Amino acid sequence: MLVRVLVEVKALKEKTFIYSVPKNLQDRLEIGVRVQVPFGKRNIYGLVIDYAYDSEYETRDILDILDDSPIFSKELIELGKKMSEMYLCSLISSYESMLPSALKFNNNNIKIKYETFYKLEKSIENPTKGEKNILDLFVSSKEISSKLIKNRAILKRLVDNGVLKKELHENYRLDYNFIKQDMKVLTKAQNTAYNEILNTDKLITLLRGVTGSGKTEIYVHLVNEVIQKNKTAIVLVPEISLTTQLIDRFRGIFGNNIAVLHSSLSDGERYDEWRRIKSGKVSVVIGTRSAIFSPINNIGIIIIDEEHEDTYKQENNPKYRTLDIAIERAKYSNAKIVLGSATPSLESYAKAKVGRYNLVELLERVNSISLPKVYIIDMKDEMKKGNSILSSLAINLINDRLNRKEQIMILINRRGYSNYIMCNECGNVLKCQNCDISLTYHKSNDTLRCHYCGYATVKPNVCPKCGSKYLISKGIGTEKIEEYLYDKFKARIVRMDKDSTTNKGMHEKIINDFNNYKYDILLGTQMISKGLDFKKVSLVIVLNGDSNLNIPDYRSAEKTFNLLTQVSGRAGRNDSVGVSIIQTYNPSHYSIIYSKNHDYISFYNKEIQIRKKLNYPPFCKLVAVRIISSDYDTGNNEINKICKYLKNKLDIKYTILGPSVSLKVNNTYKFQIIIKYKDNDELHSILNDIQLNAKISSNSKIDIDFNPIKL
Ligand code: ADP
Ligand code: ZN
Ligand code: ZN
Secondary structure, three states: OEEEEEEOOOOOOOOEEEEEOOHHHHOOOOOOOEEEEEEOOEEEEEEEEEEEOOOOOOOOEOOEEOOOOOOOOHHHHHHHHHHHHHOOOOHHHHHHHHOOHHHOOOOOOOOOEEEEEEEEOOOOOOOOHHHHHHHHHHHOOOEEEHHHOOOHHHHHHHHHOOOEEEEEEEEOOOOOOOOOOOOOOOOHHHHHHHHHHHHOOOOEEEEEEOOOOOHHHHHHHHHHHHHHOOOEEEEEOOOHHHOHHHHHHHHHHHHHHEEEEOOOOOHHHHHHHHHHHHOOOOOEEEEOHHHHHOOOOOEEEEEEEOOOOHHHEOOOOOOOEHHHHHHHHHHHHOOEEEEEEOOOOHHHHHHHHOOOOEEEEEOOOHHHOOOOEEEEEEHHHHHHOOOOOOOHHHHHHHHHHHHOOOEEEEEOOOOOOEOEEEEOOOOOEOEOOOOOOEOEEEHHHOEEEOOOOOOEEEOOOOOOOOOOOOEEEEOOOHHHHHHHHHHHHOOOEEEEOOOOOOOOOHHHHHHHHHHOOOOOEEEEOHHHOOOOOOOOEEEEEEOOOOHHHHOOOOOHHHHHHHHHHHHHOOOOOOOOOOEEEEEEOOOOOHHHHHHHOOOHHHHHHHHHHHHHHHOOOOOOEEEEEEEEEOOHHHHHHHHHHHHHHHHHHOOOOOEEEEEEEOOOEOOEEEEEEEEEEOOOHHHHHHHHHHHHHOOOOOOEEEEEEEOOOOO
16 A cells, blocks of 8 residues: 655755655545655654555555544545645645644644543442542533542552443633623625525625614524535634624624634634534634634635635735635535625625626615714824814714713724834934834833834934934824824723734723723724724724825725725614714825715726726736845845746747835845736746746745735
8 A cells, every 4th residue: 555645845846755654554545644754864754645556666565553443534635635736735735734733743842631530330239428428529510520529548558449430522712701692683685685695606705785774694594504404614703802792793603513713712722623613523613714624514605704815815825815725625515605795795796797607685774773873084184184093073083982981992904003213314214224214212111113024122322323412203103193192082992903912812901891891992903993893882983094005006995995994884873873083184085985985886886997007906816926134135036047037938929027125124125026817827837837947046035926915
């Protein structure tokens, strides 16, 4: 018996080798188990990915099998191979991205935790008093945890005499509390949408529902339907910070029949959840991007909530789009896919409009609650009045809401105290030592921090360049706004940004506390812009509504429209009419104007014309070819070689943009070429060839990214 084994050996390009399986291991060998194999003079670990029928070389024997059952099903083994082809990445990175780190090829540090239980095997006559105490425990329960049995000596005697039997149960680190909830009766509009999703014969449904239209409840009903049919569901959410309320809802309905996978679990917890899924103990997996690889079978539905979010694209190898993987898995299990959003990506909506996706729309909020009234404030005018942070309207309405004991959310897209520190004498701006990027001042711990590489330093007292004492801080971030709001309104304020949520559980705590009216104002970065549903919030303020417009990216208008529509959607979700205020220096930009009336369709129509004219997605596809280098000149040289080669190979059907170079981050430069294309076949093999065969200096590496999200 011969098998193909994938091994991790850094220096080699070829990573799969054929091994023979000795007789004594043949019964246990299956595709998808990890094995120990001899490699040169060492023994290493690998993954069995195929059977083999003959080998050019003499084969060596597998030494051991690590897993009792395969860690990958056949479906996932094949998916790994496919990903490696689609994204031009190594097989190892494909498979590793599917596994909890406890199972990475060389990691056997994380142990399964067990709890000991005892079962009654036979009765005894005339038990002693101590024995009777223990045996009485079994009257009301078949199994007793070892924790409940005090007298160890008697316990041991009972086990030795065969009266009790010891059993080990796998113990899961996570322990969930939940309050059982009921499913809501769907409204007429929800019910129509629900049926349109169930009855379509298209693989993918795009559910566009305005904020507060009750998409979550439709998901709950769809998942319930799938479970009734003995199938399973995967529900994907963009970030854990946006997920707590959705998870609570699902847990309330489905109890322990769900597993939750997200990035803030510890390795052990993640491994436990993975094992629970694999053992078939749950029917529903909720999680961020990588939960799409859950070892769950017989999938009936895959739901991707807030489908327009960038977090559904992985930026490390394999650089996959979650939807691409969902399509593979849905086809395998004959499942349906639902993409949900109030502001679908332009690409998804375009596909829905031409009938490639089933389009289902919910245009009103549940119970006809109106969408919030949006005011757009021109900050150029406010500046003249001396209002640099909050407009007069914002100040008035904050006071009004505080008096009425209602809550307020304020969004500013920057964390820290000020954006940067400048010397007033020589104009020097303090920069990161690893990046071409200015440092942000954080007042809470008096540090300067780089938001790109994480570098932090104590704030100097004098300018490092000229020695002047006159260092001034410029711009505003969450910390400064917090201070300002407190001075001005003396309200109860809670701040939610990356800095205030580094400790585990802080997201959930802030959201719960705000929900329970322990605070008047929730101030935060884009973390607070989506998904949250607070009954008492009747005012939402966006401080710098145009911050996304200044980013040079073909999607900056789309991002601005999405953010503003989503954040406005947080207001007035109960009965009072919500108000949202958008402060901006670009009040006439179409993305801002259309968001005022929550007018997705007009925005879409305008934006799609622009995309067409400039030939950007969805009218073409993009791939980025990058050289990442620690040395500017080498990187520049390498990218130009590749550019020249590509220009030679590719005809006029392809447009090549660049090369361009990004600012230095973490002492590395990123040189980039963007290729616009319609059909991928020829390009794919050319890029594969470059990836495998281009000779690139050792301080640089090549990086290929289909559908890049950052240009
Ligand atoms: P979306 O995800 O579309 O923004 P949500 O799912 O958060 O909307 O729903 C908005 C609000 O409406 C929530 O408070 C939810 O509890 C409520 N809701 C949803 N469906 C129903 C229903 N069928 N009956 C009563 N309330 C509902
Ligand atoms: Zn200076
Ligand atoms: Zn830095």
